Amino acid sequence: MSKKYYVVWKGAKTGVFERWDDVKSHTQGRPDAQFMGFPSKADAELAFQSTYTKALTKRSMGKESSSKPAGSATYTKTASVKAGNVKASSAPSAAKEEADFNIYCDGACSPNPGKSGTGMAVYQQQQLIELWYGLYQPMGTNNTAELNGLLAAFKYAKMHIEQGKTVQVLSDSKYSIDCVTKWAKGWQAKGWTRGKGEEIKNLEVIKQCFSLYQTLKANLIISHVKGHANIEGNELSDRMAVLARMECETTFVRYKETIDIKTILAMPSG
Numbered sequence: 311m312s313k314k315y316y317v318v319w320k321g322a323k324t325g326v327f328e329r330w331d332d333v334k335s336h337t338q339g340r341p342d343a344q345f346m347g348f349p350s351k352a353d354a355e356l357a358f359q360s361t362y363t364k365a366l367t368k369r370s371m372g373k374e375s376s377s378k379p380a381g382s383a384t385y386t387k388t389a390s391v392k393a394g395n396v397k398a399s400s401a402p403s404a405a406k407e408e409a410d411f412n413i414y415c416d417g418a419c420s421p422n423p424g425k426s427g428t429g430m431a432v433y434q435q436q437q438l439i440e441l442w443y444g445l446y447q448p449m450g451t452n453n454t455a456e457l458n459g460l461l462a463a464f465k466y467a468k469m470h471i472e473q474g475k476t477v478q479v480l481s482d483s484k485y486s487i488d489c490v491t492k493w494a495k496g497w498q499a500k501g502w503t504r505g506k507g508e509e510i511k512n513l514e515v516i517k518q519c520f521s522l523y524q525t526l527k528a529n530l531i532i533s534h535v536k537g538h539a540n541i542e543g544n545e546l547s548d549r550m551a552v553l554a555r556m557e558c559e560t561t562f563v564r565y566k567e568t569i570d571i572k573t574i575l576a577m578p579s580g
Contacts, residue, residue, distance in 0.1 A: 319345065
């Protein structure tokens with residue numbers, strides 16, 4: 311694998327770094343973190359003089375230059391792959407960083423409250439390898455569906471982290487991310503209330519997420535991505551969430567049809 315250089319625009323420390331471990335230590339647990347990988351030090355230094363948004367924009371415009379960063383928010387033409395016998399796709403994951411595994415999770419609900427479902431798209435580095443859907447609730451909410459997605463992603467991440475892999479979980483739900491990474495610790499200290507005995511909505515799934523997060527957070531990156539912004543992994547997990555809602559799938563199952571990205575993106579969205 312060729313050497314990579316990394317830019318951190320927003321984190322505990324910013325700058326250009328040569329080691330992924332340094333990037334992880336400066337950004338993990340920060341949902342507002344901004345960072346990206348580059349093929350050369352010169353490209354990284356040039357990007358650092360600009361902004362993260364401009365780097366993403368340059369990538370999304372599909373410029374074929376040596377300074378092309380490691381993620382993309384555009385759709386590209388890809389080969390179809392069969393679930394269970396997956397061949398590497400050329401699809402970029404649009405992750406904020408190239409971890410060993412990038413897991414996108416999403417929830418869908420219609421109406422709200424109403425029928426809800428959860429979806430997940432898994433990339434091994436930049437290659438889409440699996441899609442998952444399920445956790446249907448006949449009377450759920452957007453927030454419960456999003457939290458269920460975060461919990462499913464944590465469970466998936468756990469087995470890979472235990473094997474020494476780097477994992478990033480990406481969600482477009484700032485509420486879910488903040489529940490787990492910011493608010494849960496204080497709620498726990500107050501006996502799982504907001505204070506003055508005020509009830510916390512979605513408490514049981516928040517507790518499960520927080521418990522698992524506590525065991526994984528030293529080796530886990532959680533990132534917030536903008537929803538419905540043509541970010542492939544986010545869009546695919548959205549389609550899976552809607553599929554779960556439409557098929558009333560209560561368990562969480564792997565998508566077993568041919569993984570043709572163009573076809574899946576044409577499915578109903580939430």
